[in-house]
Amino acid sequence: MTATLTRFLKGAVRPPENDSAFLLDVHRRAVPGRDRMRRYDDSDEVDLVIVGCGAGGGVLAQRLARRGWRIVVIERGPFWDPDEDWVSDEAGSHGLYWTDNRIIGGEDPVELGKNNSGWGVGGSMVHFAGYTPRFHPSDFEVHARDGVGADWPISYWDLKPHFERVERELPVAGEFWPWGDPHGYPHGPHPLGGGAELAAKGAMKCGITMKVGPVAIVNGTFGNRPHCIYRGFCLEGCKVNAKASPLVTHVPDALEHGVEIRADSMASRVETDGSGRCTGVAYIHDGAERLQRAAAVAVAGYSIETPRLLLSSATPDHPHGLGNDEDQVGRYVMVQGAPQVAARFPELARMYKAPPPEISSEDFYETDERRGFVRGFSIQTVAPLPIEWAQHALADGHWGEAMREYGRDYNHWSTLGVLCELLPHADNRVTLADETDRFGLSVARLDYSQSGNDRANIAFAKDKLHEVWEEAGAEETLTIDRYAHLVGGCRMGFSAEDSVVDSDHRVWGVPNLFIADGSVMPTQSAANPALAIMALASRLADRMERIGAGAETRSPVGTSSLS
Amino acid sequence: MTPPTTPQGRGRYPGYDVLDQVDHWDEATRRVVLARLDPPPIRFFDEDEARTLAAFCDTVMAQDSEPRIDVLAFVDEKLHEGRLDGFRYHDLPDDRDVWRIVARGLDEAARARDFSTFADALPAERRAICGDFAAGKLEGGAWEELNVSRAWEVVMRAVVQGFYSHPWAWNEMGFGGPAYPRGYAALGAGHKEHWEGDEAS
Numbered sequence: 161m162t163a164t165l166t167r168f169l170k171g172a173v174r175p176p177e178n179d180s181a182f183l184l185d186v187h188r189r190a191v192p193g194r195d196r197m198r199r200y201d202d203s204d205e206v207d208l209v210i211v212g213c214g215a216g217g218g219v220l221a222q223r224l225a226r227r228g229w230r231i232v233v234i235e236r237g238p239f240w241d242p243d244e245d246w247v248s249d250e251a252g253s254h255g256l257y258w259t260d261n262r263i264i265g266g267e268d269p270v271e272l273g274k275n276n277s278g279w280g281v282g283g284s285m286v287h288f289a290g291y292t293p294r295f296h297p298s299d300f301e302v303h304a305r306d307g308v309g310a311d312w313p314i315s316y317w318d319l320k321p322h323f324e325r326v327e328r329e330l331p332v333a334g335e336f337w338p339w340g341d342p343h344g345y346p347h348g349p350h351p352l353g354g355g356a357e358l359a360a361k362g363a364m365k366c367g368i369t370m371k372v373g374p375v376a377i378v379n380g381t382f383g384n385r386p387h388c389i390y391r392g393f394c395l396e397g398c399k400v401n402a403k404a405s406p407l408v409t410h411v412p413d414a415l416e417h418g419v420e421i422r423a424d425s426m427a428s429r430v431e432t433d434g435s436g437r438c439t440g441v442a443y444i445h446d447g448a449e450r451l452q453r454a455a456a457v458a459v460a461g462y463s464i465e466t467p468r469l470l471l472s473s474a475t476p477d478h479p480h481g482l483g484n485d486e487d488q489v490g491r492y493v494m495v496q497g498a499p500q501v502a503a504r505f506p507e508l509a510r511m512y513k514a515p516p517p518e519i520s521s522e523d524f525y526e527t528d529e530r531r532g533f534v535r536g537f538s539i540q541t542v543a544p545l546p547i548e549w550a551q552h553a554l555a556d557g558h559w560g561e562a563m564r565e566y567g568r569d570y571n572h573w574s575t576l577g578v579l580c581e582l583l584p585h586a587d588n589r590v591t592l593a594d595e596t597d598r599f600g601l602s603v604a605r606l607d608y609s610q611s612g613n614d615r616a617n618i619a620f621a622k623d624k625l626h627e628v629w630e631e632a633g634a635e636e637t638l639t640i641d642r643y644a645h646l647v648g649g650c651r652m653g654f655s656a657e658d659s660v661v662d663s664d665h666r667v668w669g670v671p672n673l674f675i676a677d678g679s680v681m682p683t684q685s686a687a688n689p690a691l692a693i694m695a696l697a698s699r700l701a702d703r704m705e706r707i708g709a710g711a712e713t714r715s716p717v718g719t720s721s722l723s
Numbered sequence: 724m725t726p727p728t729t730p731q732g733r734g735r736y737p738g739y740d741v742l743d744q745v746d747h748w749d750e751a752t753r754r755v756v757l758a759r760l761d762p763p764p765i766r767f768f769d770e771d772e773a774r775t776l777a778a779f780c781d782t783v784m785a786q787d788s789e790p791r792i793d794v795l796a797f798v799d800e801k802l803h804e805g806r807l808d809g810f811r812y813h814d815l816p817d818d819r820d821v822w823r824i825v826a827r828g829l830d831e832a833a834r835a836r837d838f839s840t841f842a843d844a845l846p847a848e849r850r851a852i853c854g855d856f857a858a859g860k861l862e863g864g865a866w867e868e869l870n871v872s873r874a875w876e877v878v879m880r881a882v883v884q885g886f887y888s889h890p891w892a893w894n895e896m897g898f899g900g901p902a903y904p905r906g907y908a909a910l911g912a913g914h915k916e917h918w919e920g921d922e923a924s
């Protein structure tokens with residue numbers, strides 16, 4: 161559809177083959193149809209078990225259910241009822257995060273929990289900020305262009321139709337996007353809050369182009385999903401159903417097409433047989449271990465739990481875990497360097513209003529040799545609420561009376577962040593620790609250290625933010641170093657020696673086991689990952705349909721193109 | 724109408740009380756926020772630990788007079804219920820143990836300055852000890868059991884949650900608070916909703 165026509169039609173455009181927005185209830189936020197949800201027996205051999213109902217798993221379930229696959233999704237967290245379970249409050253949202261224990265190490269450890277890990281039906285997108293930029297074509301060939309990282313076995317053009325399709329389903333609102341492969345969005349840009357206005361002013365003076373969006377937040381109405389009310393609590397879960405997450409964008413349609421979502425269920429291992437194929441998933445529900453049999457399995461547990469599950473599924477035939485004969489599982493986990501710089505202005509910005517994701521720039525996205533490092537970063541507005549704001553003051557070394565003063569001054573501040581593309585390193589990895597969790601399963605340990613290129617990128621990006629604020633007339637700044645997003649850990653590649661899955665997301669050596677989340681990414685880009693994760697899952701559905709295991713034939717997956 | 728409460732009466736938005744808006748909040752949020760005005764008794768820490776750590780929380784949040792936000796009550800409830808944050812540094816014990824070790828360490832640091840416990844130390848001495856803690860400069864005894872700078876991050880993460888999740892802190896800073904289902908209409912620098920407070924000039 162052309163950009164003009166899409167703009168004209170605005171929220172009226174109904175995405176093809178996904179009725180989720182129309183299946184929701186106007187007056188209640190809970191997903192209708194749960195009471196009518198199809199149920200399978202553990203002993204039924206379903207066509208597919210998916211582990212994890214987040215960005216990747218949710219989309220894959222919806223797509224294949226539409227094509228008649230019989231699917232069970234095993235999800236560790238709750239089946240949310242936003243009216244009851246979510247609150248308009250920071251500390252009260254603790255229950256939204258994956259808070260089972262994990263160990264962090266390395267030279268530059270990555271804090272987990274609320275910083276990057278969700279759970280429950282909808283996954284981490286339930287509390288994601290809402291930015292949904294596309295990756296650039298260059299992101300798929302970083303090694304060929306810059307001699308670092310790895311090239312993907314697929315290209316931007318393989319994903320492009322899926323980017324477009326998912327953008328219509330979320331739907332994404334924003335200005336025409338001039339970067340990467342230029343494109344428009346189905347919904348127009350949202351109005352700006354005070355914080356973003358100030359940032360836009362500074363960027364303009366620095367000659368930096370900033371555009372409004374792209375955010376997965378309804379602008380107008382979309383089916384039975386209402387307009388955003390600018391309450392600013394996107395990171396606490398949207399009680400309005402205005403912001404996208406699989407819970408509202410894909411789960412309703414998946415249920416309608418016969419998917420069973422088994423919430424409060426922890427997958428403990430992927431079962432394999434002597435022939436090297438997987439046969440189902442063992443999981444713990446209500447304290448008891450059960451086994452769901454399936455013709456194929458797709459793991460979509462996010463970059464820590466996906467490798468953990470593969471490592472935990474070791475057998476005598478797979479002594480190091482599934483897909484791990486070449487010691488690749490859990491390696492090349494990536495996070496983006498995401499420092500933020502806040503700036504003080506004489507006027508009251510009240511940055512808590514409007515969604516935190518407002519405007520962004522991809523002017524610095526690709527390599528520019530003059531900067532002295534390869535790859536780059538994007539710039540985006542963010543908007544810490546009071547507790548997060550105190551963390552900013554703390555990170556800059558303030559406590560006691562000074563912290564209180566920054567607190568009282570909160571309304572004068574506005575905040576910008578960057579997302580720096582940090583490069584994949586083999587030693588940044590997930591392993592199993594000696595400790596066990598409440599289920600008796602080994603917990604994951606994530607080690608993370610930055611390289612010289614990573615540090616140079618982060619330092620340059622921080623300087624840039626300071627420059628923007630200086631031009632905007634800021635009176636003072638506060639800086640916090642942090643990370644955002646997790647991808648990689650089971651990357652796709654060209655052979656079992658360099659990766660965990662092939663270009664069809666199929667685990668090397670286990671032909672009916674797939675990985676359907678962000679852990680397949682060989683490099684991470686300087687864009688937020690959720691849209692790409694959904695697009696990958698959408699493409700994977702096409703590939704899996706070709707490979708086999710359709711509902712009627714129930715032919716074993718992968719036989720057609722197995723080596 | 725009772726005047727709005729701010730911790731130590733040091734707000735910047737006179738007359739603004741976020742609690743005047745409770746009727747506009749959704750029920751789930753109202754329950755969670757109002758419960759903070761009436762926290763449960765201390766259950767996780769023992770009496771000595773609680774005395775030391777309450778003094779610590781007040782010192783690092785500069786709460787030197789009434790009315791005070793009971794930050795320790797928030798921390799105690801969080802640890803009692805095992806609501807941990809989902810990660811642990813490889814060189815730190817469990818957060819619950821970190822808090823207990825910190826309590827011991829603070830008392831040891833106070834004794835080195837000739838006070839029987841941290842809570843009995845003079846305010847300036849308490850601030851000096853906290854300054855050393857923030858700078859990772861405390862050593863010996865309990866402090867050898869953990870990475871001091873990281874322990875500071877762990878405890879402060881919970882302390883600021885306790886303080887800035889309290890409606891009195893929102894009054895102090897002029898934060899609009901929960902905004903569902905009403906939302907915000909007055910966006911843009913210099914704009915405010917009719918019910919939001921004006922900053923004292």
Ligand SMILES: Cc1cc2nc3c(=O)[nH]c(=O)nc-3n(C[C@H](O)[C@H](O)[C@H](O)COP(=O)(O)OP(=O)(O)OC[C@H]3O[C@@H](n4cnc5c(N)ncnc54)[C@H](O)[C@@H]3O)c2cc1C
Nearest residue numbers: 212214215216236276283284289290291427461465688690
């Ligand atoms: C605060 C925050 C802000 C963010 N902002 C943005 C943003 O603005 N834009 C953006 O693009 N991205 C953002 N993200 C990141 C984005 O949400 C994630 O990248 C994305 O959701 C990851 O998708 P996934 O499918 O890999 O995993 P998830 O969406 O996390 O889904 C994984 C699911 O698997 C379940 N699971 C895991 N292991 C098991 C098991 N063993 N058994 C059963 N279930 C299991 C989990 O409970 C979870 O529900 C943000 C994240 C956070 C935390």
Ligand code: SF4
Nearest residue numbers: 388389391392394398
């Ligand atoms: S600001 Fe809009 S999108 Fe964000 S939580 Fe509120 S209503 Fe939802």
